[in-house]
Amino acid sequence: MNDVDQWPALADLADRYGIARDYWDWQGNRVPVAITTVQAMLAALDVDASTDEAVRTAIAAHEEAPWRRVVPLVTVGRAGTAAEVLVHVPHGVEVAVTVTLEGGGTASATQVTHDVAPRTVDGTVTGEARFQLPADLPPGYHTLRADGGDVAGEGLLVVAPDRLDLPPALARQVWGLMTQLYSVRSRESWGVGDFGDLAGLARWGADLGAAFVLVNPLHAGEPVPPMEDSPYLPTSRRFLNPIYVRVTDIPEVDGLDPADQGRVAAHGEGQFDDGDLIDRQASYAAKLAALELVHAVPRSAARERAYAEFCAQQGADLDRFATWCALAESLGEVEWPAELQDPDDPAVAAAAERLADRVDFFRWLQWVSDEQLAAAQSAALDAGMSVGVLTDLAVGVHPAGAEVWTLGRVLARGLTVGAPPDAFNQRGQDWSQPPWRPDVLAEQGYAPYRAVLRAALRHAGGLRIDHVMGLFRLWCIPEGGSPVEGAYLRYDYEAMVSILLLEAHRGGAFVVGEDLGVVEPFVRDYLAERGVLGTSILWFEMDDGRARPPETWRELCLATVTTHDLPPTAGYLTREHIRLRESLGLLTRSVEEELEAAAHEQEAVLSQLRERGMVDGGAEEQEVVEALHELLTRSPSRLLGVMVSDLVGDRRTQNQPGTHREYPNWRVPLSGPDGKPLLLEDLADLPRPRSLAERLNRTRDS
Numbered sequence: 175m176n177d178v179d180q181w182p183a184l185a186d187l188a189d190r191y192g193i194a195r196d197y198w199d200w201q202g203n204r205v206p207v208a209i210t211t212v213q214a215m216l217a218a219l220d221v222d223a224s225t226d227e228a229v230r231t232a233i234a235a236h237e238e239a240p241w242r243r244v245v246p247l248v249t250v251g252r253a254g255t256a257a258e259v260l261v262h263v264p265h266g267v268e269v270a271v272t273v274t275l276e277g278g279g280t281a282s283a284t285q286v287t288h289d290v291a292p293r294t295v296d297g298t299v300t301g302e303a304r305f306q307l308p309a310d311l312p313p314g315y316h317t318l319r320a321d322g323g324d325v326a327g328e329g330l331l332v333v334a335p336d337r338l339d340l341p342p343a344l345a346r347q348v349w350g351l352m353t354q355l356y357s358v359r360s361r362e363s364w365g366v367g368d369f370g371d372l373a374g375l376a377r378w379g380a381d382l383g384a385a386f387v388l389v390n391p392l393h394a395g396e397p398v399p400p401m402e403d404s405p406y407l408p409t410s411r412r413f414l415n416p417i418y419v420r421v422t423d424i425p426e427v428d429g430l431d432p433a434d435q436g437r438v439a440a441h442g443e444g445q446f447d448d449g450d451l452i453d454r455q456a457s458y459a460a461k462l463a464a465l466e467l468v469h470a471v472p473r474s475a476a477r478e479r480a481y482a483e484f485c486a487q488q489g490a491d492l493d494r495f496a497t498w499c500a501l502a503e504s505l506g507e508v509e510w511p512a513e514l515q516d517p518d519d520p521a522v523a524a525a526a527e528r529l530a531d532r533v534d535f536f537r538w539l540q541w542v543s544d545e546q547l548a549a550a551q552s553a554a555l556d557a558g559m560s561v562g563v564l565t566d567l568a569v570g571v572h573p574a575g576a577e578v579w580t581l582g583r584v585l586a587r588g589l590t591v592g593a594p595p596d597a598f599n600q601r602g603q604d605w606s607q608p609p610w611r612p613d614v615l616a617e618q619g620y621a622p623y624r625a626v627l628r629a630a631l632r633h634a635g636g637l638r639i640d641h642v643m644g645l646f647r648l649w650c651i652p653e654g655g656s657p658v659e660g661a662y663l664r665y666d667y668e669a670m671v672s673i674l675l676l677e678a679h680r681g682g683a684f685v686v687g688e689d690l691g692v693v694e695p696f697v698r699d700y701l702a703e704r705g706v707l708g709t710s711i712l713w714f715e716m717d718d719g720r721a722r723p724p725e726t727w728r729e730l731c732l733a734t735v736t737t738h739d740l741p742p743t744a745g746y747l748t749r750e751h752i753r754l755r756e757s758l759g760l761l762t763r764s765v766e767e768e769l770e771a772a773a774h775e776q777e778a779v780l781s782q783l784r785e786r787g788m789v790d791g792g793a794e795e796q797e798v799v800e801a802l803h804e805l806l807t808r809s810p811s812r813l814l815g816v817m818v819s820d821l822v823g824d825r826r827t828q829n830q831p832g833t834h835r836e837y838p839n840w841r842v843p844l845s846g847p848d849g850k851p852l853l854l855e856d857l858a859d860l861p862r863p864r865s866l867a868e869r870l871n872r873t874r875d876s
Contacts, residue, residue, distance in 0.1 A: 177206040183229045188212045190236045191219055192612060192664030194647070200596040200692065207661040214652035215661060218588040219611060241295045241302070244327025245271075245320045247616045249307075250669045252336040256309040259283070261320045265292040265301035269322030273307065273331060276314035283307050307331070313676055315619075330619040334672035335679050338705035340812065343385060343560035343635070344684065347807070349814035349870050350386030350561065351379045351821075354405070354738060354828050355418065356452060357844045358818060360854035363420060364442050365457035367854075369546035370420035374854050375818070376554035376562065382867035386561035387554060388638060388815060390738070391568040392418060392547065394576065397499035397536055398462065399455040403840040404829075406568045406640065407607065409575030411626045413495050414543035417454065421464045423549075424542055426471040438464045449851075451841045465542075469535050484541045491580070491625060492537055497522065498576040499536035500529040517580055544632070551633045561635035564686070567626070569641045569648075570607025581622050584614045589650045592657045596691060599831050600762035602657025609648045612665050620673055627674060631681040638732075642687030642706070645670040646697055671704055686732045686813070690714060702730050710811065711737055712802060713746070713775060721778040724809035733811035735802045735820065738828045742817060743799045744847065745825035747776065754827060758836050779805075796823065800866050807874040814870070821863040823847035 178185050178195050185195055188207075193215050196206045213223045222228040240246065241262050251257030263269050271283035288304035305320075311333045318331040358367040358375055376387050393408030395401045395415045402408075408415070421427065421438060430438065441464040473481065485492060494517055501514060501522075513521035526533055547563075554562035570591050571577040578585055585608040592604040615623060630637050639645070646667040651660040678685050686707045689698055698708055710733045715722045727733060736743050741750045749772045756765040780798070783789045788801040799820055806814045819828075824845050830837040843851040846860075857863060 176208045176210065178209050178212045179206060181209060181229075183226065183233065184209065184212060184223055187216065187221070187223055187229050187233055187236070190233065191216060191221060192647075194662035194664065197594060197662060198692075199594065200600075208659065211652055211655070211659055211661050214655070215589060215650060215663065218586045218650075218652070219613060238293075238295050241293060241300050243329075244322070244325060245318050245329040248330045248332065248619060248666075248669060249318055250332045250334070250666075250672050251307060251311065252672070253311065253313050253333055254309060254336055257307045257331075257333075258286070259305050259307065259318065260288075261303045261305060261322075262300050263303070263320070263322035263325050265299040267301070267322040267325065269303060269320050269325075271305045271307075271318065271320045273311065274317040274319065275312065276316050277312070281308050281311060313679060315676075332620075332669065332672055332676065334676040335705075337703065338675045338678055338685060340684055340705065341561075341635070341682065344812045347810075347812055347814065347874055348385035348560065349806075349816060349874065350384045350388060350559075350564070351375065351818055352388045352734065352738075352815040353390075353818040353844075354840070355389040355392070356405070356454070356840070357828065357842060358854055359452075359843060359851075362422065363854075364460060366417055366452060366454060368418045368420045369543070369550050370423055371854050372418075372547075372550040372563065373553035376550065376559055377557040378854070378857055380554065380557035380559045382863060383871045384816075384867070385559055386564050386635060386813075387559070388564040389566060391566045391640070393568055393571075394495070396502065396575075398503050399459050401454050401458055402572060403454060405566075405840060407570075407572050407605070408568055408577075409572050410495060410577040410580075411568055411571060412491060412577065412629050413540050414547060416465070416539040416543050417458045417461065419461065419465065419539070419542055419546055421461055421468065423546060424468050425477065426468050426473060429471040430467065434467050438467055451838050452843050454841070465539065466535065469538055481538065481541050484544065485537060488540070492540060493526075493533075494580045495576050496533045496537040496540070497526045497529075498579050500532040501525060502576075503532060504529060515579070517582075548633045551635070555635075563634050564636040564638055565630050565634040566638045566640060567630045569605065569644050570609065573606055573608055578608060584611055584618060584622050585609070586611045586650075588653045589663075590653070591644070591648050592651050592660060593649050594660065594692065595658060595762075599760060601760065602660070603831060604651055604657050609650055609663060610665070612663070616666070616669075620669065623670070624673055624677060627677040628681075631677060631683050634681075634683060636684045636686060637678065638686045638688060639674070640688050641691075642689050642701065643691070643693055643697060645674070646694065667700070671701070671706070675704060675706075690737075698728075702728070705730070707731055707813065710734070710809075711740075712779060712805065713740070716775065716778065719774065719778065721782055723782070724805055724811075727809040727811055729810040729812060731809075731811040732813040732815050733806045733809050734815040734817070735799075735806065736817055738817075739831050741827040742819035742824045743802060744795055744820070744823055745827065747795065747798065748825075749773070749776075750825065751827065751830075754830055754837070758830065758833055760830075760833070796862060796865075799823075800869050803866060804869055804873045807870060814874075816866070816870070818844060821866055822852055822857070822860060823862055825849070 216223040221232050249259050273281040283305040286306050290302045292299050292301040316331040318329045355367045360371050363371050390405040394410040394413040441460040513519045551563045591607045591609050595602040647662040647664045649660050650663045689708045707730045710731050712735045752768045783801045826842050829839045845851050
């Protein structure tokens with residue numbers, strides 16, 4: 175047998191490191207995890223489980239690890255609640271525990287009864303004491319310190335809001351736009367929707383009555399072409415993708431001499447392609463060439479100060495990222511020399527000095543990107559949006575990208591994140607992204623995670639967390655294995671969610687968790703208790719094959735008709751997604767069974783429209799699409815999301831999960847019902863978006 179439960183000691187070790195020994199598949203069957211999977215996952219966490227002796231040694235080390243620290247690496251508490259902490263010092267030694275507050279000042283903890291026998295650790299008889307922390311500690315990152323005789327220790331104390339309060343903008347139900355930014359292009363954006371288009375889209379949406387615009391992850395991609403098409407496979411989530419920069423909006427463009435201004439204009443000419451697909455590579459190559467010209471222009475004293483302040487604020491993280499970009503540009507796709515694979519190696523510092531101009535160029539690109547995203551958020555708010563931009567946080571990063579290089583051990587090597595088989599991809603998925611290591615995250619006080627959250631919240635009214643279940647567990651696949659050979663790796667979700675809430679609280683933002691797919695029963699309840707909104711897709715709100723009335727949906731929720739992983743509603747109604755998955759070989763049931771199931775699902779929803787008098791049997795496509803969105807307004811959900819593709823009658827799928835090169839994922843431009851690409855300038859003259867928006871506004875306010 176290869177079932178890990180047949181090896182009890184290994185099962186015990188797996189439990190200690192948060193590796194699940196089984197899971198429930200999409201059809202409700204229990205699936206045991208193989209011994210080889212557990213061993214490979216433990217190896218990725220630097221735990222040897224190859225023999226009985228190695229397993230016993232690892233169990234003993236895990237048991238003693240907390241006793242070797244005076245205080246835990248990280249203690250998590252909630253504001254208004256007295257958290258407790260275990261302290262380990264030589265037995266019989268008196269110990270005092272204090273808290274140094276992030277904003278200054280100190281507080282003392284109180285020892286409480288704790289009857290636990292001492293144990294000998296590394297030759298020292300060690301005792302364990304329990305302390306209760308004050309309940310009135312403010313939210314923040316504080317330092318916990320214990321002093322006992324000649325022994326002292328420090329750890330991080332995270333105090334988070336018990337619940338994230340919704341901002342005043344969400345005091346009532348609001349609706350907003352959802353789109354893949356790159357797909358919404360204008361005559362000014364050189365073939366790829368950019369930050370200028372984001373501002374324009376926000377102004378257009380505000381005129382329709384939208385409160386927000388939710389976009390795809392804007393994380394950094396490769397520094398030079400070829401660039402990964404998927405915004406969900408970035409090179410770093412800590413920084414932005416300069417492909418979204420509008421070159422002509424940079425103030426220094428006006429300082430170019432006439433010849434260089436002509437060169438910049440020439441790079442932009444012909445970059446808009448009204449063909450079938452977006453060509454990121456050509457667009458980014460043209461932008462980089464123009465951006466290099468602009469980078470060389472001397473900045474005014476005020477602009478120089480602003481750039482210096484940005485660099486100082488971003489600190490060493492920005493320097494490392496820019497160094498990686500310069501090295502990646504210089505070395506290309508060849509394997510890097512060993513001395514350049516460690517960012518702390520002196521050879522990296524020498525290379526950065528040699529490439530100083532390129533390092534500064536990539537550092538400057540981040541400043542320009544940051545300025546333009548901030549300007550887009552300001553434009554959204556100035557136009558009347560009550561929330562503005564909602565950013566999206568991807569699950570992970572490219573396995574050979576900047577974040578892997580800069581963060582080192584905090585990302586597990588030898589594992590990739592994905593998803594087990596489900597109804598929409600019955601062979602499972604491998605997203606090729608290395609997962610966080612729970613143990614190293616704690617060692618580093620969750621600093622890399624905190625930095626990623628701060629970056630995502632920097633110029634946003636709210637944050638969507640893709641696959642929010644990843645804060646609780648991630649489906650991890652050992653290197654060389656298939657998605658069905660994976661297992662779940664668990665995280666300290668109290669720490670992960672509390673830090674998320676603390677960062678959102680500081681940014682005055684709210685959080686939406688994408689909680690679709692396989693979700694443990696307690697997760698949605700836990701997130702709701704902490705004030706994190708969930709996600710409801712109309713087609714997925716089913717009970718035993720019957721559509722749930724929207725009045726029964728969650729209040730803390732972003733409710734939508736569709737999502738970027740499905741066709742726009744006009745295409746979904748014709749079951750285009752079934753035929754697409756069949757053509758790509760992604761089905762494990764016959765296409766006839768899938769079409770029948772889809773027809774039953776759609777009829778369950780459409781019957782609600784007829785029963786409520788929203789449509790009749792002969793309703794046209796546009797009327798059905800509008801009625802489906804009106805149905806959302808009958809829910810108590812605080813946020814309603816409308817895909818821009820649904821507003822204009824688009825039909826084509828942006829992304830087909832589980833494919834890489836088989837389908838042009840993330841390269842489909844916004845198009846009309848006829849399949850012809852639309853420009854941002856075209857939207858104001860279209861009657862269809864205003865018709866749907868007016869119906870939403872009318873029914874939501876009634």
